Amino acid sequence: MTQRAAIPRGDCLRTLISEDRIQARIREMGAQISRDYAGKQLHLICILKGASMFLADLLRYLELDVSIDFIALSSYKKGSTTTGEVQLTKDLDFPLDGRDVLIVEDILDTGLTLNYLYHLLLSRSPRSLKIVTLLDKPSRRVQPVSVDYVGFEIPDAFVVGYGLDYGEQYRQLPEVCVLETSEGVLK
Ligand code: IMP
Ligand code: MG
Numbered sequence: 495m496t497q498r499a500a501i502p503r504g505d506c507l508r509t510l511i512s513e514d515r516i517q518a519r520i521r522e523m524g525a526q527i528s529r530d531y532a533g534k535q536l537h538l539i540c541i542l543k544g545a546s547m548f549l550a551d552l553l554r555y556l557e558l559d560v561s562i563d564f565i566a567l568s569s570y571k572k573g574s575t576t577t578g579e580v581q582l583t584k585d586l587d588f589p590l591d592g593r594d595v596l597i598v599e600d601i602l603d604t605g606l607t608l609n610y611l612y613h614l615l616l617s618r619s620p621r622s623l624k625i626v627t628l629l630d631k632p633s634r635r636v637q638p639v640s641v642d643y644v645g646f647e648i649p650d651a652f653v654v655g656y657g658l659d660y661g662e663q664y665r666q667l668p669e670v671c672v673l674e675t676s677e678g679v680l681k
Contacts, residue, residue: 502663504676510653511646511670516628517551519645523626524555527596527643535559537593539615541607542566542584543665544600547657548628552598563588569607580610595620600657601629602644605637612639629653629670646670652680 501507527536536558540549542565553560566584595615602608608625616623626643633650648670654660655667660680664673673680 506674507654507664507667507671508674509669510648510651510672511656513668516645516656516669520548520551520628521555523643523645524552524557527552527626528555528557531558531594531596534594535561537588537590537595537620538562538598539586539595540564540598541600541611544657544659545598545628547665548600549598552626561588565611567607567611578606580606582614590615590618590620592619592621594622595624596642597623597625599625599627601631601653602627602639602641603631603634605635605639608639608641609637628656629658 536556538549538553538560540546540562549562553562563586564584565582565586567580568583569578569580597608597611597615599608608627612623612625624642625639627641628645630641630644630647631650632647651672652660653670654664654673655669655671657665658670659665660673664671
C-alpha cells in the first residue's frame, strides 16, 4: 500500500497528474531522448531537490551510456512566492567541456531559474546543451526559455508531489497534485 504524506490541517490535495500518467509519459520521453542521443554519451544535470524523483525515473528509461551530476539553485525563499533572484547554492562536481549535456528540471515556471542556469552552463563549453522538464506552466513565463523536452503543460496553479514541495512538504507523493491551503489555491 502506498504510504501517503500526512496532510496539515487546512491543506487539500487534488490529483492533477496520476502516477500512471507520469510514468507512461516519462517512458515515452526516455525513448525519445534515447533515440536523439543514440551512439552518444549523455551527461545529465539534475536540479536539486525537486527534479530528483524525475531524474531517478527518467534514468531507468534511457538506453544510453549516461553520467549524472547535481546542482542546486534557490529562487524560492519559502512557500510559493518567488523572490526573483537566483542563487547557486551547490555547484557541479564535474566539468562540462566537450560533453553532451541535458539539464533535468521538475517544473518551468517564470523561467528565471532555467534562464540563469542555461547561460551559466553554456559558458562551461559543453558540446551540446539541452533541457528536459517534467512540467511547464507557460502562462507564468517572465523570461524566455527554449525547452527541448516537456512532459506536461499545466495551468497556473501551485503543484506539489513527485519531488515538488511546499515548504519542504509533499515531495514524496507519487503523483502531481494541486495544493489548496486554508487561504485557497496558491499561485
Ligand atoms: P522559475 O524560476 O520561476 O521557472 O521556477 C522554477 C522553480 O520554482 C522550480 O524548479 C521549482 O523549484 C519552483 N516552482 C515553480 N512552480 C512551482 C510549483 O507549482 N510547485 C512547486 N515548486 C514550484
Ligand atoms: Mg526546482
